[in-house]
Amino acid sequence: MDNRHAALGLNDDALVAMYEKMLLTRLLDERAWVLNRLGKVHFLVSAQGHEACQVGAAWALRPGVDWLLPYYRDLGVILTIGMTPRDYLLALLAKAEDPNSGGRQMPSHWSYPPLNIFTGSSPVGTQVPHAAGIAYGAKLRGDDIVVYVSFGEGTASQGDVHEGMNFAAVHKLPVIFLCQNNRYAISVPQQKQMAVENVADRAAGYGFPGVVVDGMDPLAVYAAMQEAVERARRGEGPTLIEAKVYRLTPHSSDDDDRTYRPREEVEEWKRRDGVARFKEYLMGVGVWTEEADQELRRRLLAEIDAAVEYAQAAADPEPSDLLRHVYAE
């Protein structure tokens, strides 16, 4: 197998570390579904099928320096940047210690100031203009940062996305728009959402580059991100990256995808699963073994077990805090 990572400046350790984040994302997500089916978790949206894209993208960002406005599916992004399974589970179970919101906001609406993670509300796409605003602020201050903002292909049909992109283009702002195209917006397939093949084709209309990458391949996404980051830091403005992925689970724990996706289609994409493919790559270039994989799984599952135990035992929000945080204190 050809070594594709060295040319991207990734050594073998980095490669293994990327794989570790991908596997952690998958195993944690699987555990969240178990907790949901046990009735312990009320609601969840899943990252399965998007891990390669998310870890590859976040790998190109500097934790605590660059800004992130991830969307609800971005579990792999926030774990790569430095949030922990415990942080995720505390939010999922709406505990007082939840670092995102103290149990106030829905799970997967990430928010963690120490790592410059900021996101907004449930109406989709509203974070895109925020990204432009954060980047504008950085430009005014002369800060050397980039802003990552992500969304699904369905969300690209929102006015906010268009306006945010145009704003960033006009002011040549250091924003990287990552569209995670999993071909469906809940039940609505891509051909009913847009008349073009690629969301990235629209970048031409704003006046910045749009690139399409295989989102099941973390190295391809990382490579595209690196280029976009460099362009942004040179002051040349935004890039739109469209990563083609596939959601391997229903849209959310409230959804039944059997009504709109043929099982064969889902099975076909499972065979192209990014996590399994990346493991094969690691083994192919001789940095990974089946034994190492089993060992890593054991370690990650133990970490997840401990996080679940901690989060379940953690306290609920205090009723006396009910009216706090509506205004600045």
Next chain:
Amino acid sequence: MADITYREALRQALREEMLRDERVFLLGEDIGAYGGSYAVTKGLLEEFGEKRVKDTPISETAIIGAAVGAAMDGLRPVAEIMTINFTLVAIDQVINNAAKIHYMFGGQFRCPLVIRTVGGGRRLAATHSQNLEVLFAHIPGLKVVAPATPYDAKGLLKAAIRDDDPVVFIEHSLLYSTRGPVPDEDYVVPIGVSDIKRRGRDVTIVAYSRMTREALIAAEELAKQGIEAEVVDLRTLRPLDMGPVLDSVARTNRAVVVGEDWRSFGIGAEVAARIQEEAFDELDAPVLRVSQLEVPTPYAANLEKLAFPGSRQIVEACQQVLNIQVGAPVAAG
């Protein structure tokens, strides 16, 4: 007469109106093969085809804006907006367009569209479970409907589709599976007519949508204490039919207004103001309001429960208006 769910009643209304009038068509997110997020449009794509049941991109402005255009063009669009929270990204099309087109052009264009949407989420947090009916009820040119029972849901949706003005039709996420009797034959419930859902001589409870059910539960509880509450269901918020409310207050002399919205500037504020303007002499106590606490809806179940009103708060407010006299200080309930 069959006992059916609120969801089924709405589906029947859509289906019967689509059969009756071929100008009626549906558009919205996930309404086709998926049958809608709350499964109201299930089976309609199969029966009426893609021309009349349109899955749209996630573009609320285009959904409502296109419905406005189609309505001006003589069609009868019924737009589904997945939840009331998502109408906000398209609010200009509702307030500056749908509501005003008939007036601004001197009556030359009609805008007969229905925006079906869903209020009252649970465990979906601040931007996913709001009760924003008052935003629409504030606007001249809109009609706003918020039914509580399957009977009213079906009859009012039919009336809304036949109406020549824009109607915001607000369903409630927690009512879809509730059941009630619905006649087999065609009927409409006129827009702008309140309805007495329970007779009682001691106190008037004014409510709408899901809070009507909570008011009826509260009334049963009060009956055990020897208090007979009358429950008036507004059904339509705009135009507001105060007749049954004022009649009731003339008999009970006390009123509690219940909404799941926030208290300040809410539906309760309007109803209470109208009662004191039009029936001041009938009142033996100040009108009290029961509503959501003034906080965005929290996600955590324990906090959420504290934020929303229910039958317990209604019982307490009724006890309070029965124990106070005009002139005595009132602690807000």
